[in-house]
Amino acid sequence: MVDVAMDHETGLVVLKVKAFAPGDAQHLNQQLLGLGEDLVNVLNARAEGKQVAEAERRVGAAEARVQKARAALGAYRNSEALIDPARQAQGALEVANRLVAEQASVQAQLDQMREATPRNPAIPALQERVAAIGRAIAAQNGRVTGTSGGIASKMAGYERLAQEQDFAAQNLNVANAALEQARVETLRQQYYLERVVDPALPDEPALPHRLKIVLTVLGASLCLYFVAWMFIVGILEHAPED
Template identity: 55%
Template sequence: MEAEQPERFVDATSSTATFSVLTQWLKKRRWFLLMVVLPTMLAALYYGLIAADVYISESRFVIKSPDQKRSQTSTLANLVQTTGLSGGHEQTSEVLTYVQSRDALKALTEKIDLRDKFSSPQADALSRFPRPFSDGSFESLFKYYGKRVDARIDQENGTATIKVEAFTPQDAYIINRELLGLSENLVNQLNMRSQSKGIVEAQKQVELATQRARSARVALAQYRNAQALIDPAKQAGGVLAIADTMIAQRSALQAQLDTMQRLTPGNPSIPALRSRINAISAQIASQDNRVVGNGGGIASKLGGYENLLVEQEFATESLNAANSALVQARAEAQRQQFYLERVVNPNMPDTPLLPKRMLSILIVFAAALCLYFIAWMFMIGILEHAPED
């Protein structure tokens, strides 16, 4: 019994010494343990056991115009066309801006239950929506949406890329598919907007020219009815032709009369012939009055008719020009029409790409170690410059 008591005393003393050494070691390295080991252990616990798998669905597209299908003679033009940057680069930027906008989020939530997909049971508490210290408002959803949806232009090949992160393959695929559909609708709206700008203005010009041509025709018809004339120029020509015929007849009769009076002055036909000549002269004077008579002559009406006729012809030419401009505007709108061409359809991912567990743990460890060394160097600097008491 007396031999066992010293052995127990030695064991207790050894255990106490070991615990004291361990305590001193932990105390000496407490800041390293708190700043490096603890964060790394927490990261390993989260990424190793808690963090949910994240699936990524990707789609690619380019926006082109019909002109891009035509052959290009320039090598540079061919190069630009093959990179997808010609013609539709500005529209591509507009579409990608829209995909990351509140309008796209609002339209997306009307098609699918986006909140339910982002708060999937497969997600962990730190990844699902709403996140800790966040509410379920639309602005919070928009911030979360911006972290789960990425839309950008690949500068290497010129294609636009949409990437969607979700906690199930089906959700990632559905969200990407709907976003691509919304992008196509936006391109169609942009086409309609560009078409309406030129076509509406050309249509207005056609309507104005049509109204002017109609007014000119109505004015000309009213003038004809009021003056009892169809075509003053043609009618005056007809009257003058009749007068010329009568003048020829009168000349012939006058010649016959002159011959009778010279050869047979007492011929009883002379009075009758003279009467015919006087009658024809009266008819010629009447026809002349129809053409150039004061006030009611055709010549006095010809100026107003010609003014109206010129206005009608000019209005008709303006209408033809406006119709040609409308046809050209429609052709130009068709030429400038853009369309979204899918290069890669949304895929159904079969393997989670996020989180990168080992890489994330190493990043946390490296960041914590850097912060620890920065703090350690800072404290060494303070101690070196501290006054010695």
């Protein structure tokens, strides 16, 4: 006979097993405890499975997105021959600025030479130099803007991909944090089956209390006899007089 009682004051559950042999009782009790532990494990696994699996799925999706964004950016860099448009454009503009300064100084030298010695034979060479510097400036500016292959026109596509990569990376961070939290949460919500007392093997039979059973049956019969007697007396009172 198996008897489970929940104690509401202490929160303990008491599992009692009565059997005809002490070994049987202990064996049954241990088996039942084992089944209980299995059930608790299944419940935990199910609760853990749901939340953590969802979080892991999100992390996987975020990782895939990051990789896709990186690959797209790499492919764009290769196809457009571009590493970092901002720095590249800055480099080109710096060169152009230096050239402008140089052109200005050469132009000044040329102007002064024309004033002082209009027929100096170095003048055509200087003129040629100013023009060459002007062409170089135009070439440098053309690298950055104006032409269809310029950095400015590649900038839009590059920034779109770079932004996508940033977003994907942030998404991955968030997903990782959520996964960590889900793991902590399931750990916190886990059910435990703590054995306070292990089933013991009785040395001698505790049951049945033979004398008690006999006395109980006698007492119960006496009570029932009284009740039945009173009923019968009541009925006989209603019987006709003859």
